[in-house]
Amino acid sequence: MSAVTESFSTAFRLIVHADPALVRTVALSLAVSGSACLCAAGFGLASGAWLAVARFPGRRIVLLVLDTLLALPSVVVGLAVYLMLSRSGPLGSWGILFTPAAMVVAQTILVLPIITALARQVVADALRDGGDQLRSMGAGVLASALLMLLHERWAVATVMLIAFGRAVAEVGAVMIVGGNIDGVTRVMTTTIALETSKGDLPLALALGLVLLVVVALLNVVIALFRRTSGPLAAELR
Amino acid sequence: MVARWLNQERRRAVLVIVWVASLAWAPTFVLAQERSITMASTTSTEQSGLFAHLLPAFKQATGIDVRVVAVGTGQALDMGRRGDADILFVHDTQAEEKLIAEGFGIKRTDVMYNDFIIVGPQGDPAGAKGKDVVAALAKIAEKSSPFISRGDKSGTHAAELRYWKTAGVDAPATKFTGYKECGCGMGQALNVGSQSDAYVLTDRGTWLSFKNRGNLVILVEGDKRLFNQYGVIVVNPAKHPHVKVQLAQTFANWVLSPAGQQTIASYKVGGEQLFFPNAPR
């Protein structure tokens, strides 16, 4: 039990003193995962919307593959991206291995299935409600799907939050393609892994707590925004 | 409350600010890798804290940034083969010479050594304590005492297997039930060892900075065979033209120079010197 209490006090101390190395690490975690989600958003949301309405032979297989990719282990993604970006690999000339760019690439691939599958669900559900009426207004099939993305933008925001959570919490992919280089590609999760392997468990736990606090703060901010728009907003004004 | 303050215009303003601010970190991605090299080394070396002591001195002397990717020796050498590193700093002489023979490294030079030790439970159930590593291992095998191996093709693992072989235990995993492989780094192996009161072969550096010791103490040390030789290798540009040969060679030259060697010797943990420079003069 004492390791845990030590962790809480360490976490508190770290946050209050805003240790510069810690701040930099947290900022990098947020930046890498945030970028990955942004990169995946455009293609993922559009694909999800399209899949909700498209009808083509083999659609069931595509959906099956998509759902399977939800369980893609992050280490596998990391390894695959490493082999692609390695100097001996097809994209070696990009020279981005062991840089944050490589980490963004890996995490983008990781969250893409999540965004696509969940967006598909959101759009399909929304179309069940209002698809008929949109159609009667003259909306084509794809236009309906995209309008529903706009209509359900808060559900979409939740999807993005889920994707971000997955990205910021993973360690397998960023470790392999980033190399956990001190001051360059070291993020929260790889730092935690490092401290654990060095045997400094209370510190590792403390860093874990810090990460959770940061993500919680992010969620609070988004919730505040949510409350100031939408149907409740008129009442709140 | 805050929600009320966040009206339409202010909300938009905040969003724009956040959006612009989010671009502020973008330069860090592009951050010039101009005067920097990528060095593949081992987790045990990095965890010993040597690089935090050595590399700033190098940067001060030359202005070159060294980015250390710390992995197992096997992976480090593989990085050399793939051209994903400019310079290698590992401790498995046989494997290093093989790499040179394959043409992936220009040449291999001794730079320093540290030593291995065997730690184990204070009670020492196998009676391993002493100055003889081979005898100790033989006793551990005989008593089938719990022993944790890294099992990850690292330099440490390779050395460990060599000691077992000398002790007459050829494939320890098959020879006695106490032997367990964790496929992990040195610190992790020590974690497991401390949890299960097992014997572990470790490098002194990792042990000195390891905080989770539990019941473990040093039992075997000082055997000359326990010395762990480090080598530095510049990756061969003939195989990988993009390698930053000049900068990498600058590092190799520096670390082998009196200045570099002195910096290595001056690194101490708890007042104890960890690494002993032995570059050829």
Place this chain on the structure above:
Amino acid sequence: MTVLAPSTLIVLREASVAYGAVQAVRAATMRVSQGDFIAVVGANGSGKTSLLRLLHGVVAYTGSREMLRPSGVQAMVFQRPFLLRLSVWNNLRIALWLAHPDTATALRDERAEQALRRVGLGALRDRPARSLSGGEQQRLALARGWAVRPDILFLDEPTASLDPSAKKDVEALLADFAADGMTLVMSTHNLGQAKRLATRVIYMDDGRIDIDLPTSDFFASGTPGRAGLFLKGELSWSLDG
């Protein structure tokens, strides 16, 4: 070749709609002419909605459906309108964009303004559409329908979910639209409403069109069979509804 009267818009001949094994509309034969205000009445499940969808062209059917102007614009108003989570104004603009994507934006916006004023929702322009009351939402749906200048406006039980005063507002608007010359086809189970607004009444029973008469004729006493029972059953409470 069919000889279509110059003002005919749609002709159905023995048209049927089935959802799987269920026959929703059986062999319907009727026509919609310019300036009609048709009320389709009948019990729940008699096929009113399906007939509307058939006329609107959004459902598969067997039999014959001829349109005088195949590229004509139609619009439909539903009992519970689906509104996007946007402002009233943006809902209108999107509806116009969907129906007339090639028209200039300025023209579309002008039309949206007119529609807003037409239904009296000008003051609620920037409010989230979903925050409007039931009656206001239905008026927005009517604005949506009116704005696209449809040849025919279909309405599926437009006032069924509204309170009496909202119902009055909507009925007033519909009467206005009809007076302006719009063709309307409306399903309702409120006979009083049919009597007040429609020029023609179609009575449906179990998917069949049983009666198709001008309003005055329909409400004359002596209507035979089930229709008469229906009338009697409804008449007592809905005449002044």
